Amino acid sequence: MFSLKNVLYFQAGLGVLANMSLLCFYIFIIVGHRPKPTDLISCQLTFIHIMVFLTGGDLLLTDIFESLNINNDFKCKATFYISRVMRCLSICTSCLLSVFQAVTISPSTSCLAKFKQKLRKYMVYVFLCIWSFSFSYSSSRIFYVRGFTNVSETNQMQITKSCLLFRMNSIIRVFIFTVTTSRDVFLVGMMLTTSTYMVIILCRHQRQCKHLHSIKHLRASPEKRATQTILLLVIFFVVMYWVDFIISTISVLLWRYDTVILRVQKFLMYAYPTISPLVQISSDNRIIIMVKNMYSKHHQRFF
Numbered sequence: 001m002f003s004l005k006n007v008l009y010f011q012a013g014l015g016v017l018a019n020m021s022l023l024c025f026y027i028f029i030i031v032g033h034r035p036k037p038t039d040l041i042s043c044q045l046t047f048i049h050i051m052v053f054l055t056g057g058d059l060l061l062t063d064i065f066e067s068l069n070i071n072n073d074f075k076c077k078a079t080f081y082i083s084r085v086m087r088c089l090s091i092c093t094s095c096l097l098s099v100f101q102a103v104t105i106s107p108s109t110s111c112l113a114k115f116k117q118k119l120r121k122y123m124v125y126v127f128l129c130i131w132s133f134s135f136s137y138s139s140s141r142i143f144y145v146r147g148f149t150n151v152s153e154t155n156q157m158q159i160t161k162s163c164l165l166f167r168m169n170s171i172i173r174v175f176i177f178t179v180t181t182s183r184d185v186f187l188v189g190m191m192l193t194t195s196t197y198m199v200i201i202l203c204r205h206q207r208q209c210k211h212l213h214s215i216k217h218l219r220a221s222p223e224k225r226a227t228q229t230i231l232l233l234v235i236f237f238v239v240m241y242w243v244d245f246i247i248s249t250i251s252v253l254l255w256r257y258d259t260v261i262l263r264v265q266k267f268l269m270y271a272y273p274t275i276s277p278l279v280q281i282s283s284d285n286r287i288i289i290m291v292k293n294m295y296s297k298h299h300q301r302f303f
Contacts, residue, residue: 004263011270018274022280030043045097049273052273076145092130095190098195103119105198141176144165147164184241199230237272
């Protein structure tokens with residue numbers, strides 16, 4: 001139990017450090033350089049991942065709250081609400097990034113080509129819609145979250161070290177479950193569809209360029225690396241998200257959350273926000289060039 005919590009602390013620390021580094025890079029690119037259209041979405045997603053770590057349960061922000069004289073009921077409602085908002089924003093923004101990438105790389109003859117300028121023009125409105133939906137949809141949950149009490153009741157379930165979830169009305173529970181499942185199925189379906197489309201486009205482009213490159217150079221082509229990155233991130237996100245969703249659903253249906261299951265679920269919930277920035281940092285040549293330039297300047301100044 002103790003070692004598993006240490007793993008969560010290490011995972012959260014690594015995730016926050018990687019996402020903070022990536023966020024600083026995106027801010028630097030957006031403010032001082034010409035950003036790519038996807039940089040704004042990736043910057044927002046990186047910020048969301050940082051908030052996921054800060055509000056994910058018995059880590060970081062909760063420990064800060066405990067050091068302050070803040071009402072436990074308010075602390076539970078605030079952290080749980082922000083956590084649900086960030087969870088909703090994470091899947092919505094990941095889907096938006098996948099869709100925008102698919103539209104961006106689509107050929108001029110494709111039916112998606114006409115949406116390129118429209119997406120850039122209305123990007124701010126899309127962001128506002130996503131954030132408004134996430135804040136409004138998650139607001140219903142805060143009425144069923146309370147601070148931990150010593151009173152043992154059958155209608156309450158411990159979801160963190162100091163927070164309880166109270167049983168909802170059956171109609172409300174079925175409605176929330178239906179809407180949440182429909183939302184997740186739609187968004188994950190969009191991610192898989194657009195990612196498959198991107199893989200097809202990149203593979204087709206790779207075959208068209210085959211006669212211009214040697215086999216050795218073709219294996220290291222940017223198209224193939226991009227294809228592998230897309231497949232890795234999408235498959236990893238889908239697997240982690242649905243395993244987390246299944247654990248949450250079964251626990252609510254059985255109305256029982258074991259402490260070990262909670263820790264395992266948090267590990268799965270933190271997996272994608274930890275791996276994603278590391279993959280982005282290692283695959284973005286702009287970051288690699290920036291780090292090399294900074295190292296070169298520092299090395300010259302030192303000597």
